[in-house]
Amino acid sequence: MTDVLQTSSVVSKLFRSEQGGHEQVVFCQDRASGLKAVIALHSTALGPALGGTRFYDYATDEEAALDALNLSRGMSYKNALAGLDHGGGKAVIIGDPEAIKSEELLLAYGRFVASLGGRYVTACDVGTYVADMDVVARENRWTTGRSPENGGAGDSSVLTAFGVFQGMRAAARSQWGEPTLRGRRVGIAGVGKVGHHLVEHLIEDGAEVVITDVRADAVDRIRARHPQISAVSDADVLIRTPLDVYAPCALGGALNDETVPALTATIVCGAANNQLAHPGVEKDLADRGILYAPDYVVNAGGVIQVADELHGFDFDRAKAKATKIFDTTAAIFDRARTDGIPPAAAADRLAEQRIADRTPAADWLRPEAG
Numbered sequence: 627m628t629d630v631l632q633t634s635s636v637v638s639k640l641f642r643s644e645q646g647g648h649e650q651v652v653f654c655q656d657r658a659s660g661l662k663a664v665i666a667l668h669s670t671a672l673g674p675a676l677g678g679t680r681f682y683d684y685a686t687d688e689e690a691a692l693d694a695l696n697l698s699r700g701m702s703y704k705n706a707l708a709g710l711d712h713g714g715g716k717a718v719i720i721g722d723p724e725a726i727k728s729e730e731l732l733l734a735y736g737r738f739v740a741s742l743g744g745r746y747v748t749a750c751d752v753g754t755y756v757a758d759m760d761v762v763a764r765e766n767r768w769t770t771g772r773s774p775e776n777g778g779a780g781d782s783s784v785l786t787a788f789g790v791f792q793g794m795r796a797a798a799r800s801q802w803g804e805p806t807l808r809g810r811r812v813g814i815a816g817v818g819k820v821g822h823h824l825v826e827h828l829i830e831d832g833a834e835v836v837i838t839d840v841r842a843d844a845v846d847r848i849r850a851r852h853p854q855i856s857a858v859s860d861a862d863v864l865i866r867t868p869l870d871v872y873a874p875c876a877l878g879g880a881l882n883d884e885t886v887p888a889l890t891a892t893i894v895c896g897a898a899n900n901q902l903a904h905p906g907v908e909k910d911l912a913d914r915g916i917l918y919a920p921d922y923v924v925n926a927g928g929v930i931q932v933a934d935e936l937h938g939f940d941f942d943r944a945k946a947k948a949t950k951i952f953d954t955t956a957a958i959f960d961r962a963r964t965d966g967i968p969p970a971a972a973a974d975r976l977a978e979q980r981i982a983d984r985t986p987a988a989d990w991l992r993p994e995a996g
């Protein structure tokens with residue numbers, strides 16, 4: 627009985643979800659290698675579905691399938707606003723990667739990606755790495771996030787940080803009239819791969835930076851290069867420190883019922899995924915006059931990079947696309963003002979509009995279109 631209920635929950639999400647459901651979901655099994663995977667294609671309206679492969683030890687298969695459905699839908703929105711000719715997809719491989727990941731399993735997975743004939747383009751996600759994508763790519767032409775030696779684009783955090791910086795400049799212009807962080811105090815929680823590149827952009831722009839990280843070595847590495855940067859003990863202290871901008875660059879859920887009332891910053895713009903802990907937080911931010919730059923919009927530099935890899939990676943071309951995160955973020959703030967809704971809701975509306983109209987990237991957010 628439980629099995630019947632669980633299956634029906636996945637199927638109803640698939641066909642009857644209020645967001646219009648998914649186009650295609652593929653359940654994959656290779657008994658020889660132990661591969662169990664779900665590839666979810668939410669939409670190919672704008673082009674081949676693009677999104678990474680999560681390798682995770684889910685509590686149940688049902689949970690894995692639902693995660694694939696949710697994550698692939700998120701990729702449709704992210705890719706639409708990243709200005710890519712890609713729809714949204716995501717795959718999950720079920721199991722503990724430490725225990726079951728093998729070359730045989732990754733090759734079997736690569737054959738399933740191949741079976742979709744280009745409708746799905748994969749990349750890295752939690753639990754999968756560049757070296758894994760090199761293996762998956764041996765079985766198909768639709769694998770990105772490979773190593774530079776294998777035609778890949780390498781570390782995506784460089785363009786992710788650059789994109790977050792563009793989003794922050796757009797937020798600064800909206801809040802203070804000038805697209806610069808010069809003279810502003812920016813607090814960064816998490817100075818890992820993305821956060822430490824973001825520090826460099828901000829210093830170059832003339833901002834004052836305050837950082838925190840649970841890893842002392844990450845803080846030390848920054849302060850060795852920039853001794854003027856101050857560090858605080860944790861994110862709770864950081865949000866209460868006088869700031870103009872708060873940049874969550876560590877884990878999700880940074881904006882919640884405890885942190886939003888305590889924030890001193892009037893802009894939130896960072897790389898972390900899923901910053902809003904639950905629906906309604908976006909309104910709490912707006913009610914406090916805090917401008918929130920939607921996470922999935924400003925952190926799209928990484929997906930812009932892997933999308934470029936499909937055409938033979940060209941850093942300058944990818945960077946030019948990531949520069950447009952400024953225009954997209956500005957368009958979202960405009961739409962939020964016009965419609966009287968929080969920026970997170972405005973972002974969703976813009977994405978849904980582009981998907982419904984099937985607007986090619988070349989025609990989207992042209993200057994004359996506003």
Ligand SMILES: NC(=O)c1ccc[n+]([C@@H]2O[C@H](COP(=O)([O-])OP(=O)(O)OC[C@H]3O[C@@H](n4cnc5c(N)ncnc54)[C@H](O)[C@@H]3O)[C@@H](O)[C@H]2O)c1
Nearest residue numbers: 782783786816818819820839840875876897898899925928
């Ligand atoms: N790397 C990318 O290209 C990319 C793209 C899109 C989104 N993101 C998102 O951006 C965020 C950062 O990614 P990353 O690649 O820099 O990861 P990372 O693991 O390199 O860096 C995260 C840093 O945050 C620190 N941290 C963890 N918990 C913390 C806490 N409670 N308080 C303060 N610091 C804490 C870690 O010690 C680490 O230094 C993640 O949410 C990731 O999903 C990354």
